[in-house]
Amino acid sequence: MVGSRALTLTLRLQGVDIRLDAGQCTIIPVGTHAFIHLIDVPLDAALPCDVLIEYDLLITDRNGIHSGILEWAPHLLYGEAHCPNFVLRSRIDQLLHGSCRKPHHPAADGLLCVDRLLESEPEACKRPTLLMMSGDQVYADDVAGPMLRAIHALIERLGLFDERLDGAVVSDSAKLYEHPASYYHRADLLPALESNETLRERFFGGARKPIFTSSSADNHLVTFAEVMAMYLLVWSPTSWTLIAPQPPALTPERRKRYALEQTRIEEFKKGLGGVGRAMAHLPCLMIFDDHDITDDWNLSAQWEETAYGHPFSKRIIGNALLAYMLCQGWGNNPDAFGGMLERTRLLSASGQDRYLDSDIQDSLIDELLSFQKWHYVLPTRPALVVLDTRTRRWRSEMTLRQPSGLLDWEALSELQQELLDHPSAIIVSPAPIFGVKLIESVQRVFSWCGYPLLVDAENWMAHRGAAQVILNIFQHSRTPGNYVVLSGDVHYSFVYEVLIRHRKAGPRIWQITSSGIKNEFPPALLEWFDRLNRWLYSPRSPLNWLTKRRRMRIVPHVPEHAEAGERLWNSAGIGQVFFNEKGQPQDIYQHNADGSPKTRMVAPEISEAVE
Incomplete structure (x- = not known):
């Protein structure tokens, strides 16, 4: 509050x-x-x-x-x-989950599905146990011009603290907000030195990503005040009543873009009351993914060297992480953040002259970047294990530019210990553990060619060591018989059931992906990926034996509203999963933000449609 x-x-x-x-x-x-x-x-x-x-x-x-x-x-x-x-439910018999809520995406806000669901079902025994948001609750790296203008207006209205900046063409935040590059040209804030070109390209998105998404860091948030204002504006309608932002001076081309974004932000604002109402009536849990901080956050060891080796980009990442702690992370597990809160209070106390103390701020950021308790476990039935796949990465031993594993050896060992002897478990992994094979193959090709940044080459199978360990965990005799993996990230929704080949008593695994809350994949491109994946990785295809999952059988569920056998559902909204007493998913739905009927993910017979 x-x-x-x-x-x-x-x-x-x-x-x-x-x-x-x-x-x-x-x-x-x-x-x-x-x-x-x-x-x-x-x-x-x-x-x-x-x-x-x-x-x-x-x-x-x-x-x-x-x-x-x-x-x-x-x-x-x-x-x-x-x-x-x-x-408070005695067990998790149903839950809601989703990820990727970008305010200026043209899709409707999927969190309004939660509001409609709670409004129509007042009975306590029929309430979802919780809402799990598995990443990209905010987009600190992809901000609409009107949203950035509102952020600056709210900073001024509330007197949010300024800060001094090192390594940029502006010396402090006040000058940043007034700089001509502040809107749609933030990559120009770096000095024009040859040594900054790598940072400009990797961090500010100088390279577009035509394969999967048009990533734009034109308005990447920089200061702690900007990120805090963003949180206030994406969760609360009250913040908007305090400001009346006007468009900045822009070129004709930028004015056209600004006007389009303005219409989308206006629609987004209309739903904020309903979003707040839903969250006031339902336990909510969150975990970060990359856009909560910056695109491709900690993608590779080379990315880390570049981003953390420059004071400007390190401050940007640290500011976003500090705001995440205060607005998301702390609420998941308050006991883990006692020391961090004390140091944050020390930083805020230094802002009495309106400027945060740079030494204290940088010291706090160093501690946040080495913090190891972003993940958490709930002792529910089934157990809920929420993974931090961003800050405990297994760096590639082959080359610094290859994608890192999403968890390192130590974190994977801790995960296995958490799962031992549980009859069932729900694992929240922001990125799917079992993804679409064709898309993962495309990502792998680009990584081999040295361009992992072009295609968001972040999946569990991208790093040999991490992939082998996570798959071995699923096959361990003392880990649960029933796993449900909840994921987001990819901007489409799908369900796979995963079986261990040649093991009658092996575990049953469900990969349930719901994405995005307010984001979608380019429709024509996803249709082709879906179709090609079904052709190239059909049950009898020899290509299946070239994947790391060759010892596993993949059984895709089919969206009931699919028109031509699609396995991937492309509609903004929120996922809902009902569980039986054994912790197995009984019914799986995707509530569609556009108001169309909810989509049930239909399980075929195990002997059918196996990849």
Whole structure:
């Protein structure tokens, strides 16, 4: 929660008022009129399961008058309710999941599917257990011009702290916001030196990605204030009421682009009330992927050397990671971030003159970049294991420019220990562990040619060591009999059931991918990839024996609305999975953001349609 001042808060939980003191509410100022309130209240007794639990958050003004959510955020309530509610489920019998929410994509916002679902189903026993967002909740590296203009207006309105910049053509954030390159030309902020060309190309996206997506870093966020303002604008309708941004001076071509983006941002804004309402009624968990920080984040050892070896790009990455910690990561596991919060408060205290202390900021960024507790595990039934596939990478032993493995040996060993002796488990991997073979093959070819950045060559099979270890984990005798892998990232949705060949008692694995919440793959291109993948990797194709998964049988589920046997579903929305008592997926749906009926992923007979 963010307020324009440090607030006096009281949590009302099941009719009991708990006044929040410094031990239960950590307040971190990020500007003159912007105070983050991180609320973590330990309870003497566990809350009941499978029943509605009402709560309210009371703000006490200077006159001692209390105002509840009905007064200060009525858009968070359904119908005639006076306060929000939530349900703690005794087991995960269903959940919602998705990834990739880009505000200026023309698709509708898939999180509004969650709002419609909760509004139509008030019964506690029929609520989803949780909403899992598996990456790219914000796009710090791909920002619309109107959104960036709104960010700057909100920075000014709230007095978000400035910072000094090293290694750029501007000396501080105030000069950055006024610079001619601030809109659509941010790669020009690097000095025109030969030593910066590699950074300009790899970090600011000088090379386009025509194979899969048109990545644009024209408006890449730079400062901590910019990223914080972005979070406020993508989650809260209230922030938009504080500003009235006007277009900057642009060329005729840029004005046309700005106008198109403006129409999309206006549509995005209309749904923010419903998004906030859904999140106020449902436990929400998150994990980062690359766009939360920057495109292709930690793709390879060479990328890391380039990005972290320059003070400007290192600051950009660190600022995004700091904002992620405050706005996403902390809520997943507050106990893991105690020390980090103290150092963040030290940084915010240095901003009394409106400028953050550069030495303190750089020191905090160094600690964030070496932090090892972004991943987390929930002791639910089934166990929920959420992977950090971005900061604990297995660097290629062959060449620095080859893609790194998504987890290193130590992280994979820890994953196996977490899974031992569980009868079932849900693993959240931002990138699919079992992806589309053809697309992975295209990525591998570009990596061999030395161009992994051109095609987002990040998949579990791209690194031999990481691929072998993760596949061996699935085949270990003491790891669960039922795995469900939830993923996003790819901007299309699909379901594979994976079986171990020649093992009757082997584990059953489901790869369930839902992407994106507000993003889609180019339709014509995906149609061809889908068709070619079915031809080239049909059940009897010898190409299957050239893949690392040759000891596994892949059984694709078919979207029920598919017109010509497609296995890949291309529609923004949110995924929903129902589980039986064994932790196996019983029904799998993709709710479509465009308002069309939900799409069921239909499982064929095991003997059919095996890749």
